[in-house]
Amino acid sequence: MNQPASAFPQVPIAFRPHAGVVKTPLQFGSNAELVATQRTDLQRLLQGFQLPVGDWERFVLGAHDTKSTVRTTPVHPSFQQRVFDASVEMKVAVSNYAMHLTPETRAKLFHDLDEVVNVEDWYEEDALPSALSFRDFLKWTIFSKRYNWLSIGFSDEGYILVAWKSERALLSATFRGNARVLWTATRSSPEGETYAAGESTLQFFEREARLYLD
Amino acid sequence: MNGHTYRNPPIVEAVFEVQFSEPLSGRDLDRLRERFINRYPKVDQQYQVDVEINPDGRATTKAAPIGFRMTSSNALDTVTLQHQRFGTSRMAPYEGWEKFVSTVSANYDEFTKIAGRRTLTRIASRYINRLDIPTEELEGVDVLQFLRFGVAMPDEMSKSIGPFSVAANFSVDEVKVLAQCAVIAPALLNHLSFLFDIDAFIDKDISPHKDAIWAVAERLHQVKNHVFEAGITDRLRERFK
Numbered sequence A: 001m002n003q004p005a006s007a008f009p010q011v012p013i014a015f016r017p018h019a020g021v022v023k024t025p026l027q028f029g030s031n032a033e034l035v036a037t038q039r040t041d042l043q044r045l046l047q048g049f050q051l052p053v054g055d056w057e058r059f060v061l062g063a064h065d066t067k068s069t070v071r072t073t074p075v076h077p078s079f080q081q082r083v084f085d086a087s088v089e090m091k092v093a094v095s096n097y098a099m100h101l102t103p104e105t106r107a108k109l110f111h112d113l114d115e116v117v118n119v120e121d122w123y124e125e126d127a128l129p130s131a132l133s134f135r136d137f138l139k140w141t142i143f144s145k146r147y148n149w150l151s152i153g154f155s156d157e158g159y160i161l162v163a164w165k166s167e168r169a170l171l172s173a174t175f176r177g178n179a180r181v182l183w184t185a186t187r188s189s190p191e192g193e194t195y196a197a198g199e200s201t202l203q204f205f206e207r208e209a210r211l212y213l214d
Numbered sequence B: 001m002n003g004h005t006y007r008n009p010p011i012v013e014a015v016f017e018v019q020f021s022e023p024l025s026g027r028d029l030d031r032l033r034e035r036f037i038n039r040y041p042k043v044d045q046q047y048q049v050d051v052e053i054n055p056d057g058r059a060t061t062k063a064a065p066i067g068f069r070m071t072s073s074n075a076l077d078t079v080t081l082q083h084q085r086f087g088t089s090r091m092a093p094y095e096g097w098e099k100f101v102s103t104v105s106a107n108y109d110e111f112t113k114i115a116g117r118r119t120l121t122r123i124a125s126r127y128i129n130r131l132d133i134p135t136e137e138l139e140g141v142d143v144l145q146f147l148r149f150g151v152a153m154p155d156e157m158s159k160s161i162g163p164f165s166v167a168a169n170f171s172v173d174e175v176k177v178l179a180q181c182a183v184i185a186p187a188l189l190n191h192l193s194f195l196f197d198i199d200a201f202i203d204k205d206i207s208p209h210k211d212a213i214w215a216v217a218e219r220l221h222q223v224k225n226h227v228f229e230a231g232i233t234d235r236l237r238e239r240f241k
Helices: A017-021 A032-045 A079-096 A103-116 A131-144 A202-213 B026-036 B097-115 B210-231 B234-240
Strands: A066-074 A151-154 A160-165 A169-175 A180-189 A192-201 B011-020 B042-053 B059-071 B077-082 B085-091 B120-134 B165-172 B175-184 B191-202
Touching (some): A079 A103, A079 A131, A079 B042, A079 B085, A131 A202, A169 A202, A192 A202, B011 B097, B026 B059, B026 B077, B026 B097, B085 B097, B097 B210, B120 B234, B165 B210, B175 B210
Antiparallel strands (some): A151 A160, A169 A180, A180 A192, B077 B085, B120 B191, B175 B191
């Protein structure tokens, strides 16, 4: 029993996620400079609000136009709370990939995060973990199907550090959140140890990892 | 209109929300926050941000606090408390309707202990699905092989389609539905990701009785399942089993 469209109230779809696929209108003939100015102003005016990456691209309004959106910001930005929030943010990222992970892998991730991202082991001057870096690690893990990492940690810059071990090699990687990985490998052989290092895309790093871990 | 059972459902977030006509006071919101703080210890303040573009092209904003979003320690469950809405969400992994509605019901009971029974103006069940499909399976293949809800385009215009988004309002058995489908940033390497967001709701003739609310919830759930199953193909369905 369908109803005519007029039976529905206006829905605020302008800020719904689907608007995000409309990319920056920099095509020929657009008012790109105006849009860029608006976004710069918004970033200045909204300092202190946590906005998801890429959210700015959704703010495209015409002159005399008003839009509303809802934004969140932590209530208690104490050091303890910030570390706790960072841990929760990593777990939200795990949740986003839950359908591609087994319960055992999710439990391992949660366990390792609790071990590493906690107020006892974190220093106030350290950068908090980067969610982008952690998401790259999750993407790579699902892509490579390597769920047997030895340990995880975070660099001073907040990038996730991961180590894997095989019978003959130790491989470590820094996921930098830009779809690239810095890696080092140590391979043992009767002739002695050999060392290698590189920086590559996530896909290429999967091929490199096979050389050391399979 | 029963749904299938999936081992790996593509639901990234399930939300159940009620809206009410009489707004909560700031004191009510603070009390509710204290009521939920043990189960949902991460507290974020929510602001409504109004953005206005002036004739000279410059933007001005106004931000006003409207409530809280509170998250559990495992980051999988949240409650949203606002002046005129109360919601419970579950992130992936989704563990089934029975478990979700049991949490929703328990939270609503806690809510009414502080806020009382209010005249409800909207009850909604929203499921946000993310469908990750390997690019090699999509190459040269009509997206309709996977999704039946999307954009139709004549062959004379083009035989392939890039990023798109579509939002449609319709009703199923007197339940209103806002369904949205879009290509979004890929969640996985070598995959394309599609958003399939289904918001089933009623916004009139809502009985305040508790049993009636859960009867409505059941209807919304069935409609949501119906829309989801009608919107995807067996080929896509196989990926969640």
